[in-house]
Amino acid sequence: MRLARDWFHSIVDQWYPRLSYLFVAVLIWQVLGTLDGYWWEETYYIVGLTLIASVIVELLVPGRRVYRGIVQLALIIALTLQFTDFRWLGFANSPPDSREWAFWLEAHATQVHPFLWIVLGVWLFYSLAGQWATSRSHVVLVISGCMLTLLIADSFTPIVLWDKVAWTIFIGLIWLVAEHFAKFQSKHPESWGHLIEYPAALVLPTLLVLSLVMASGLFVPNVAPVLKDPYTIWRESRGETVPSFVGEKGPVSTQSNNGDSRSGYSRNDETLGGGFEFDYSSVMTVSTDRKSYWRGESKAEYTGEGWVDAPGERREGSMIGIVSEEQLPIEDGPTADVETIEVTQIVNMIREEPLPVLFGGAPISSLVSVADSEGENFPIPGRVSWLPGSWELHWPSQNTPVSYPSSYTLTSTMAVLDEEGLRAASTDLGNSQKNNMYLQIPDTVPDRVYELTATITAEAETPYDKAKAIETYLRDNFIYTNTPDIDNRVSEDFVDAFLFEVLEGYCDYYSTAMAVMTRIEGIPTRWVKGYAPGIISSGIPDMEMGIPPEIELNPDGAGTYTVRNADAHSWVELYFEGYGWIPFEPTSGFSYPYAVSQETPELPITEDTAPVEPPVVQEEQAQSSNVPLIGAIAAAVIGIILIWMRRRQIVDAVIKFRFRSYSANQRIIWETEKLLRYCKRNGLDYNEHETLREAVAVWSERRNFLRDDFQEVLLQFEKAKYSGTEATSDEAERIVAKVKSIRERL
Numbered sequence: 223m224r225l226a227r228d229w230f231h232s233i234v235d236q237w238y239p240r241l242s243y244l245f246v247a248v249l250i251w252q253v254l255g256t257l258d259g260y261w262w263e264e265t266y267y268i269v270g271l272t273l274i275a276s277v278i279v280e281l282l283v284p285g286r287r288v289y290r291g292i293v294q295l296a297l298i299i300a301l302t303l304q305f306t307d308f309r310w311l312g313f314a315n316s317p318p319d320s321r322e323w324a325f326w327l328e329a330h331a332t333q334v335h336p337f338l339w340i341v342l343g344v345w346l347f348y349s350l351a352g353q354w355a356t357s358r359s360h361v362v363l364v365i366s367g368c369m370l371t372l373l374i375a376d377s378f379t380p381i382v383l384w385d386k387v388a389w390t391i392f393i394g395l396i397w398l399v400a401e402h403f404a405k406f407q408s409k410h411p412e413s414w415g416h417l418i419e420y421p422a423a424l425v426l427p428t429l430l431v432l433s434l435v436m437a438s439g440l441f442v443p444n445v446a447p448v449l450k451d452p453y454t455i456w457r458e459s460r461g462e463t464v465p466s467f468v469g470e471k472g473p474v475s476t477q478s479n480n481g482d483s484r485s486g487y488s489r490n491d492e493t494l495g496g497g498f499e500f501d502y503s504s505v506m507t508v509s510t511d512r513k514s515y516w517r518g519e520s521k522a523e524y525t526g527e528g529w530v531d532a533p534g535e536r537r538e539g540s541m542i543g544i545v546s547e548e549q550l551p552i553e554d555g556p557t558a559d560v561e562t563i564e565v566t567q568i569v570n571m572i573r574e575e576p577l578p579v580l581f582g583g584a585p586i587s588s589l590v591s592v593a594d595s596e597g598e599n600f601p602i603p604g605r606v607s608w609l610p611g612s613w614e615l616h617w618p619s620q621n622t623p624v625s626y627p628s629s630y631t632l633t634s635t636m637a638v639l640d641e642e643g644l645r646a647a648s649t650d651l652g653n654s655q656k657n658n659m660y661l662q663i664p665d666t667v668p669d670r671v672y673e674l675t676a677t678i679t680a681e682a683e684t685p686y687d688k689a690k691a692i693e694t695y696l697r698d699n700f701i702y703t704n705t706p707d708i709d710n711r712v713s714e715d716f717v718d719a720f721l722f723e724v725l726e727g728y729c730d731y732y733s734t735a736m737a738v739m740t741r742i743e744g745i746p747t748r749w750v751k752g753y754a755p756g757i758i759s760s761g762i763p764d765m766e767m768g769i770p771p772e773i774e775l776n777p778d779g780a781g782t783y784t785v786r787n788a789d790a791h792s793w794v795e796l797y798f799e800g801y802g803w804i805p806f807e808p809t810s811g812f813s814y815p816y817a818v819s820q821e822t823p824e825l826p827i828t829e830d831t832a833p834v835e836p837p838v839v840q841e842e843q844a845q846s847s848n849v850p851l852i853g854a855i856a857a858a859v860i861g862i863i864l865i866w867m868r869r870r871q872i873v874d875a876v877i878k879f880r881f882r883s884y885s886a887n888q889r890i891i892w893e894t895e896k897l898l899r900y901c902k903r904n905g906l907d908y909n910e911h912e913t914l915r916e917a918v919a920v921w922s923e924r925r926n927f928l929r930d931d932f933q934e935v936l937l938q939f940e941k942a943k944y945s946g947t948e949a950t951s952d953e954a955e956r957i958v959a960k961v962k963s964i965r966e967r968l
Contacts, residue, residue, distance in 0.1 A: 238404035242361075243280040243352035245397040247273045249368045250348055252386040252393075256375035265340060268305050272298050272341050276348060291349065298345055302338045309333065358401050365394035485704070486787040487577060488751065491521060494528040494716055494730045497705035501787040506581075508756065509568040513779020513815040514583035514636070515805065516567075518752035519614050520795065522659050524738060526666030526715045529749050534659045540607040540616070544589055552585050553611040554651065555802040556637040563817050565634045566590075573787075576626035578616060581752055583634035584795075584805065585613040592627040613803070637801050639816040644686040647798040649745045660746035660797065666715040667738060674721060675739045685745050689796055689806060692739045696808040698946030701726040704913075732809040733792040740806075746797040750805070754812065756785035779815055810944055886954035887942035893954075894939040897961045904968050914939060931964050 251273060254266075275297045283290045302308075308330075355364045368390050376383040407414040485501045508516060522532035541551065556562050565583050580589070589606070593599045605618040615632075618624045651657050678695045679688040700720070706727040713719040717738045720731045733749060740747045758781045793814065795803035807814040865872065884892070894914070901917075902908050906924065908917045918936045922929040938957050942949050 238400060238407075239352075239356065240281050241400055242355055242397070243348070244277050245393055245400075246348055246352045246355065246364065247277045248393050249364065249390060250344065250351075252390050253368050253371050254344075255383060255386045256372065264305055265337060268301055268337050268341055269344050271301050272345060273348065275301070276345060280352070287353070294345065294349075298341050299338075302334050302341060306334050306337055358398065358405075361394075361397055361401055365390065365397070369394075485790060487518065487753070487790045489578075491529040491730075491749075491751070492525065492527065494734060495706075495708065495727075497703075498728075500704060504572040504784055504786050505753070505789075506572055506785050507570045507759065507782055508581075508785060509570075509782040510565060510583070511778065511780045512563070512565045512583070512636075512817065513755050513758075513781075513783070514565065514567075514634070515755065515791065515793065515814060516569075516581040516753040516785065517584040517586075517613065517750060518577075518579045518581050520612050520748045520750045522748050523662055524664060524717075524734065524749070526664045528716065529734070532659045532662065534655060535612060538609055538611050540609050542607045543604050544602050544606055544608060546602060547588050547590050550587055550589070550608050550615075551610045552587065552613065552635070552802075554656075554797060555585055555613075556635070557800045557802075560643070560800055561638040561640070562635050563638060565636055565817075566631065567634065568629065568631045570629045571626070576617070578619070580615040580617055580627075580630055580632065582615070582632045583636055584750075584803070585634060585636075586615050586632050587635040588633045589615065590631040590633060592630045594625075595628040597629070636817045637804070639818055640801070641686070644798050644801060644804065645684045647686070647800055649685045649797055650799065651746055651797055652799075657746060660748055661741050661744065663738060663741050664715075666718075668713065668715060668718050671715075671718050671721060671738065672742055675742045678739070679743055685743065685796075686798065688743045689740055689745060692736055692743075693806050693808045696732050696736055697810045700732065700810060701940065701944045702728060702732075702810040703944075704728050706731070729792045729809045729812070733794050736806065736808040737794045740794070740796055748795050748803070749792065750795050751790070751792040753785045754789045754791040755779070755815065756783035756789045758782070759784045810946065886949040886951050889954045890938050890942040890949055890957050893958055893961045894935055897935065897964060900965055901968070906968075925968070928964060928967060931960055931967075935960055935964070 251270065254261075254269065276294045279290050279293050279297070283293060310330075351364055355361050369387065372383050372387050372390060376387070403414075485498045487505075521529040522535055523530050544550070564587065567582050569581060580586075586608075589602060589608075591599050592602055603618060603624045605624065607616045608614075609616065617626060651660065675692070679691050682688040682691045703726050706724050708719075708724055710723045710725075711719040712723055716731075717735045720727055720735055724731070737747045737749050758779070791809075791812070793812075794806050794808070796806055797803055805814050805816075898908055898914070898917075901921065906917075906921050914936055918932045922932055925932075935957060938949065938953060941947060
C-alpha cells in the first residue's frame with residue numbers, strides 16, 4: 223500500500239510536466255496530418271502507437287525522466303519489429319569475422335528501414351519539446367510552430383487542414399490553462415489545496431469556457447475576412463481560386479469551375495450583345511516560347527445580329543487522318559518570301575468541359591502530340607480534322623468515344639510583322655467566291671456606317687493604313703465595359719447600334735464593327751474568336767498596368783500563361799497578299815502580341831571613326847580633411863533636421879520628378895490603383911475580378927461620407943483608361959489631391 227501511495231503522490235506532484243507531454247503528442251499528431259498521402263499506413267500505425275505508448279509511460283511511470291526514456295525506446299523498438307515482420311538472422315560462421323558482421327548489420331537495418339528512423343525522429347522531437355515547454359513563452363512557441371506548419375501546408379498543398387487547425391487551437395488553450403494552474407499551485411499552495419478539494423468546480427467551468435470559445439468559431443454568422451493573406455492575394459491576382467472556409471466551415475471555392483456566368487468561349491454567335499459577368503475560373507495553361515492569342519474558330523457571314531458560317535465555310539474540305547508532327551497545309555498563309563517564325567505551345571487543360579477545337583497561335587502548322595489525364599500520349603484520333611482555309615483544328619464532337627485531350631502540343635508558323643510590306647501588299651484573294659464571302663455586308667447596315675467609315679479613312683492611302691485608321695478610331699472613341707447600357711439602342715443592326723447609340727461594349731462589339739467597316743473599304747475580313755493570352759504564371763511577368771516600362775524585359779513573352787474563362791476574346795483577321803490573314807485588335811485595352819523581326823541593325827563603322835578609349839581616371843593623392851570630426855557630425859545633424867522640416871516639400875518634388883514623363887491619363891490610373899491598394903489595407907474589400915465601379919458602389923454604402931469623392935475618382939479613372947481622350951494636367955492634379963483627401967479621411 224505504501225508503494226502504491228508513493229507512486230500516486232509522485233504522479234500527482236508532477237502532474238503538469240507529465241501532462242505537457244500529452245499536449246505535445248496531440249499537437250505532433252495534428253501536424254503529421256500534413257503528410258497524409260505521402261506516408262505509408264504502416265508508418266502512421268507505428269508512429270501513432272509510439273506516441274500513445276510514450277504518453278502512457280510518461281503519465282504512469284514514476285522516477286527520473288531518463289528511466290522513462292529507456293522504457294520508451296524499448297517500446298519503440300518492439301513496435302517497429304512487430305509491424306515490419308522483422309526476422310532475426312544468425313551467422314554462418316562462428317565466430318563471425320568483421321565482413322560478416324557488416325552484412326549482418328545491413329540485413330537487419332534494411333528490415334526496419336525507414337520506419338525506425340522516422341519513429342526515432344518523431345520521438346526525439348516529442349521528448350525535447352515536452353522537456354523544453356515548461357514556461358508560458360515556450361508553450362506559446364510550440365503551439366505557434368505547429369500552427370504555422372499547418373497553415374503553410376493548408377495553403378500550398380491540396381490537403382484541407384482546417385479541422386486540425388481548430389484542434390490545435392483547442393489543445394493549445396487547454397495547455398495554457400493548465401500552465402496557469404501549475405503556476406498558481408507553485409505560488410499559492412494553500413489556496414491550491416483548497417481548490418482541488420472540489421475538482422468538479424475547477425474542471426467543469428474551465429471546459430465550459432473553452433467549449434464556448436470553440437463553438438463560437440463554428441456557429442457565428444458568416445463574415446468575410448477583412449484582410450487576405452499574401453498567398454491568397456497572389457493566387458487570386460493570377461485568376462486562380464483559393465478555398466474559402468467562411469460560412470459552412472468547409473471547402474467552398476470562391477469561384478466555381480462551372481460558374482454560372484456568361485463569360486467564356488461561346489458556342490453560338492448568331493446573336494451578339496447584352497452583358498455578362500466575368501468568370502475567372504481557369505480553362506487551361508499554355509507554355510509557349512512566344513506570347514500570342516490562342517485562336518479557335520473564324521466566321522465569315524455577318525447577319526446584322528451576329529456571325530454564322532458562310533456557305534463557303536460549310537462546304538470547305540477538311541484534312542483527316544492527321545499524323546503526329548505532320549506539316550498541315552495552310553491556304554492563304556504567308557508565302558516563302560515572307561519572314562516567319564515557328565512557335566511551340568504546350569496546352570494543359572484545367573477545365574474538364576470539352577471544347578470543339580484545339581487552340582493555338584495562328585496558323586497552326588503541326589499537331590505534335592495529345593495526352594490523357596495521366597500524361598500518357600495516345601495516337602491522334604482519325605476524326606480530328608484540319609480546315610486549311612479557315613485555319614481551324616477540330617476535335618471530334620462530344621457524342622463520340624474520343625475524349626478531349628488533357629494536354630496537347632502543337633506548333634504554329636507566324637508571319638513577322640512588316641508594316642512597309644503590308645502597305646505595298648494587295649488585298650485580292652485571287653478567288654471571286656472567297657472575295658465575295660469575306661466582303662459580304664448585309665442590307666441591315668445603314669448608310670451612316672458607310673459615311674463614318676469613309677470619314678475615318680479619308681486620309682489613308684493604302685488598305686493597311688485604312689485598316690489601322692479604323693482600328694485606332696474604335697480603340698480611342700468607345701468605352702470598354704462588360705455591361706453595356708443598351709437602353710439607347712434603336713437600330714436593328716448590331717454594328718450601327720454600337721457606333722451611334724450604345725457607344726460602349728466589349729470585344730464582340732469592337733471586332734464586329736471593324737469587320738464590317740474594313741469590308742466597306744474592300745478589305746477581305748473574317749471574324750475570329752478564341753482566347754487572349756491570359757496571365758503569365760512563369761517566366762518574366764508583364765509590367766504593371768498604367769506604368770510604362772522603360773525597357774521590355776521579356777519581348778517575346780515566353781512562359782506559361784493561365785487562360786481563364788474571362789480571357790475568351792474575339793478579334794479580326796484581314797487578308798494581305800503574301801502575308802496571309804493578319805490579326806487586328808480594335809478592342810480598347812487590348813494589344814495583339816505581333817511577332818517582330820529579331821534582326822538588330824548594326825551601327826556603321828567608317829575609317830574616320832576611331833574607337834573611343836575609356837577615360838583615364840588619374841589617382842589623386844588622398845588629402846586629409848581639415849574639417850574636425852565634431853563639425854562633420856554637427857553638419858550632419860543640422861542637415862537631418864532641415865530635411866525633416868522640409869520633408870513635405872521634398873516628397874512633393876520627388877513625386878513630380880518621378881512622374882515627369884507620365885501623361886495625365888497614366889498619372890490618374892496610377893493614383894487610382896494606389897488608392898485601391900490603400901483601401902484594401904484599410905478594410906474596404908476589393909476582389910480582383912470586380913470592376914472599380916462595382917467596388918465603389920459597395921464602398922459608398924460603407925463610407926457614405928466619401929460617396930461623392932469616390933464617384934469623382936471613378937469617373938476620371940474610366941475616362942483616362944477607356945475613352946481615349948487625354949486628360950489635362952489640372953485634372954490629374956485634382957485627382958491626386960482628391961486621392962490624398964480620401965486617404966486622410968479614411
